[in-house]
Amino acid sequence: MTDQTNGQDDFDGPAAPEHEPSASVEQAGRRGESEERLDIFEGVRGQDGNPVLPVQLKQGDMFAFSCHKGISCWNKCCYGADVIVTPMDMLRLSRHFGIRPIEFLDRYCYQAQWEKAGLPVAKLRMTGEDGSGPCQFVDDEKGCTVYENRPVTCRYYPLGLAAIKMKGQEGKESFSFLVKESHCKGHDESKLQSVAQFGKEQGTDEYDQVNAGWIDILMKASSWASIGGPQGREIAPKTQGMFYMVSTDIDAFRRFVFETRFLETYEIEKETVEVLKANDAVLLTLGFDWLKNVIFGEPTISMKETVLKEAIAASREEFGAG
Numbered sequence: 001m002t003d004q005t006n007g008q009d010d011f012d013g014p015a016a017p018e019h020e021p022s023a024s025v026e027q028a029g030r031r032g033e034s035e036e037r038l039d040i041f042e043g044v045r046g047q048d049g050n051p052v053l054p055v056q057l058k059q060g061d062m063f064a065f066s067c068h069k070g071i072s073c074w075n076k077c078c079y080g081a082d083v084i085v086t087p088m089d090m091l092r093l094s095r096h097f098g099i100r101p102i103e104f105l106d107r108y109c110y111q112a113q114w115e116k117a118g119l120p121v122a123k124l125r126m127t128g129e130d131g132s133g134p135c136q137f138v139d140d141e142k143g144c145t146v147y148e149n150r151p152v153t154c155r156y157y158p159l160g161l162a163a164i165k166m167k168g169q170e171g172k173e174s175f176s177f178l179v180k181e182s183h184c185k186g187h188d189e190s191k192l193q194s195v196a197q198f199g200k201e202q203g204t205d206e207y208d209q210v211n212a213g214w215i216d217i218l219m220k221a222s223s224w225a226s227i228g229g230p231q232g233r234e235i236a237p238k239t240q241g242m243f244y245m246v247s248t249d250i251d252a253f254r255r256f257v258f259e260t261r262f263l264e265t266y267e268i269e270k271e272t273v274e275v276l277k278a279n280d281a282v283l284l285t286l287g288f289d290w291l292k293n294v295i296f297g298e299p300t301i302s303m304k305e306t307v308l309k310e311a312i313a314a315s316r317e318e319f320g321a322g
């Protein structure tokens, strides 16, 4: 079902997945870049195919919504749902079941391609031959049986999250949007709340923090894809595999860091190494920093000076400059 890349034996230096184009190539590409919007959690999860046009909302904007047991549409949104399993979801849900992320991935997820970014992501497998059946975690009576660790897409619903990157700007701006599907009666309820209040209630902040690097990469890759990709080509399959590995299997990435030449190659402080051993969320941050460096040439992680010198000497030798 899954297409895991075990990086354990793959790391052979700083450009392990494959040399992606350098930062200067990226700069050149960026000149042709336009405003780019990426819908991260789309909020449209049901099958009625009739969402009202999304409305853009700021943190302080109010909307009426309430979901509770007893509502006539109870669980309807958990049928045929399109739920991305983000890196943070993978950590929380595997812990929920007392299994490792790779087991969770194999049992409950499938690999899909996020076409806009040209990168693979994991999604929750729905039941039914065509995937239109109920989510594996829904119970007719109780509702979501993994509620305290439910995926962030489910937490956001009925809000979606999008990010916009403006032409010539480094950073991105995130905003929410409200999606109304005809089967969801929560919109007819009178409970008023702001976007910020709703996010607090649903506990999305912690997820957004841990997922930030993953979102950055999807955003940037989708921006590149809109101009034909770096040097007019897609992100290399091996790099895509590494992105999927970091996103879904933290144990494989841990082996990649601690059982290859990774720590001999990059400048990582001793204290940080200790934290990385014990904290999966911090390890994820390192993973996405490293991928940003490999894919986009961003200075998010530094190579050790000795390694740099060796690499420069090797290339001088190669070109006969002795």
Ligand code: SF4
Residues within 6 Å of the ligand: 077, 078, 081, 083, 135, 136, 137, 138, 139, 143, 144, 145, 146, 147, 150, 151, 154
């Ligand atoms: S994880 Fe929970 S809330 Fe999300 S679709 Fe499945 S049952 Fe519904």
Ligand code: SF4
Residues within 6 Å of the ligand: 066, 067, 068, 071, 073, 074, 075, 076, 077, 078, 157, 183, 184, 185, 186, 187
């Ligand atoms: S109100 Fe909306 S979110 Fe709640 S159960 Fe009904 S369809 Fe799902």
